[in-house]
Amino acid sequence: MTVRSQFLKVLQQEDLNFLLTNRVPRRLLTRFMGWFSQIEQPLVRDLSIGAWRFFSDLDLSEAKETQFKSMHDCFIRELRDGARPIDHDPALLVSPCDAIVGACGVVEGTEMIQAKGFPYTLHDLLGDPALVSLYRNGCYATLRLTSSMYHRFHAPHDCRVEEVTYVSGDTWNVNPIALERIEKLFCKNERAIVRTRLAAGGHVVTLVPVAAILVASIRLNFLGAGLDLRQAGTRAIPCDAPFRKGEEMGWFEHGSTIIVFAPDGFELCATVQEGATIRMGQPLMRLP
Numbered sequence: 001m002t003v004r005s006q007f008l009k010v011l012q013q014e015d016l017n018f019l020l021t022n023r024v025p026r027r028l029l030t031r032f033m034g035w036f037s038q039i040e041q042p043l044v045r046d047l048s049i050g051a052w053r054f055f056s057d058l059d060l061s062e063a064k065e066t067q068f069k070s071m072h073d074c075f076i077r078e079l080r081d082g083a084r085p086i087d088h089d090p091a092l093l094v095s096p097c098d099a100i101v102g103a104c105g106v107v108e109g110t111e112m113i114q115a116k117g118f119p120y121t122l123h124d125l126l127g128d129p130a131l132v133s134l135y136r137n138g139c140y141a142t143l144r145l146t147s148s149m150y151h152r153f154h155a156p157h158d159c160r161v162e163e164v165t166y167v168s169g170d171t172w173n174v175n176p177i178a179l180e181r182i183e184k185l186f187c188k189n190e191r192a193i194v195r196t197r198l199a200a201g202g203h204v205v206t207l208v209p210v211a212a213i214l215v216a217s218i219r220l221n222f223l224g225a226g227l228d229l230r231q232a233g234t235r236a237i238p239c240d241a242p243f244r245k246g247e248e249m250g251w252f253e254h255g256s257t258i259i260v261f262a263p264d265g266f267e268l269c270a271t272v273q274e275g276a277t278i279r280m281g282q283p284l285m286r287l288p
Contacts, residue, residue, distance in 0.1 A: 037072040045070050056148040076251050079150055086246035086281040090200055093285040095143065095278045096207060097153040097258055102142035104268060110136055114186060115179040124187040125208065134204060139266040139285055143258045144174060152251040153258060154280055155243035158199040161222060164237045165193040174212040174257050186210050192218050200287065205262050212256040220250040246281055
């Protein structure tokens with residue numbers, strides 16, 4: 001067993017992992033990391049990316065660029081052309097991001113599962129009665145981005161973004177250990193509720209990017225400004241931004257989770273199961 005594997009094994013102990021990633025000044029640490037990660041000094045950049053490689057399975061072989069100005073520049077890297085083929089079947093909604101699939105399936109009335117024994121409701125997460133009604137008994141998928149994954153997200157279908165609601169919040173870790181300990185965690189964290197209308201059939205599909213410790217701040221290309229922890233409260237932003245299937249919508253300044261909601265009648269594709277790895281552009285849900 002290598003020193004790296006021994007060290008990671010210690011950090012993966014549940015109590016220690018939860019303590020180190022949650023029982024700390026989360027918002028302060030997150031804002032500090034947002035500043036530190038953008039330092040463009042070569043030594044800081046190289047040591048930061050080196051430490052990141054040590055703690056994760058970071059793979060840069062698909063990156064469009066091989067040289068980075070900072071750790072942040074590496075984190076929000078673009079991929080080379082063709083690295084993520086898009087399934088253009090019009091009957092399919094594709095994954096907006098690379099991820100590990102978390103809880104997914106049918107919304108039971110207005111209730112979903114965060115982790116075993118930890119439910120939360122549409123109202124807790126979305127807050128909008130119209131969206132709660134729309135997704136009652138609908139379909140959902142929780143897509144968790146690990147730190148080493150590609151962190152840009154894309155349109156799941158030809159669509160138009162009609163509104164974004166930004167909700168300021170906490171920055172709990174969103175790994176499985178925290179999800180099994182903190183009730184309604186997604187509903188506590190900073191998030192953006194991105195409401196889109198599909199060109200095919202006019203169905204409303206909503207993406208909810210949720211931030212986390214060290215990884216807060218969500219960038220949406222069509223807004224022209226980041227959404228971050230310096231903004232308090234809830235803010236609705238009307239939009240009229242068209243996207244083609246697979247077109248980039250934005251990125252996490254440092255990444256987390258995206259929850260996808262579709263109305264009753266949509267179905268998860270057979271390959272979408274809890275614990276499975278999915279890539280941006282691969283089938284996620286089937287349209288009615």
